[in-house]
Amino acid sequence: MQLDHATIVTADLETARHFFVDVAGLTEGARPPFSVDGYWLYASGRPVIHLIDATAPAQTGRAAPRIDHIAFRLESADEWQALLQRLYAAEMPYQLAEVPQMGPQQAELQLFVALAPGVVIEFVTALRHAHRKHAQL
CATH class of the missing domain: 3.10.180.10 (2,3-Dihydroxybiphenyl 1,2-Dioxygenase, domain 1)
Structure with a gap:
């Protein structure tokens, strides 16, 4: 699935x-x-x-939709750097969080953007792909 x-x-x-x-x-x-x-x-x-x-108008019998967040995985350092550059160019604030290594699962870096009230977009990559030279906006 x-x-x-x-x-x-x-x-x-x-x-x-x-x-x-x-x-x-x-x-x-x-x-x-x-x-x-x-x-x-x-x-x-x-x-x-x-x-x-x-x-x-909402359809009868359907609850109002809600999303906590959506996550996109970036598979390379180049993709990660390109995302950071686009965020910087758009003056889009974000927050970073590190996911520690757990067993065979490598450490990862998460980047969260609050798109609108109640809608958060996450980007995640292997920690080795993230260069710390870009500071949080």
Whole structure:
């Protein structure tokens, strides 16, 4: 089993789209013609983030959606450095947290961005890929 996609319902579609495309590095792609505005954002040819306009009326019987956070894994030091550069260029604040090694699992570095109230985006990489020369904004 693998994660298929995450859906984020937001009243500020353009800010969320800007973050995921210009900072996180996803690409905007094809989306079915739903009756509510939104975007499908792609990574490696797959739509992994669905953004939906929160101003649309809720469907009867459905609870309001909520996301704690979504995590993206970056597999190389180059990807990590490119992300840090995009965050810096966008003047996007973030927090770092280190995940200690546990058994065969290598130590990792997590980077958290608060995209909107109640929506946090995490990026994670092996600690060996993270160069500490970039300080937190």
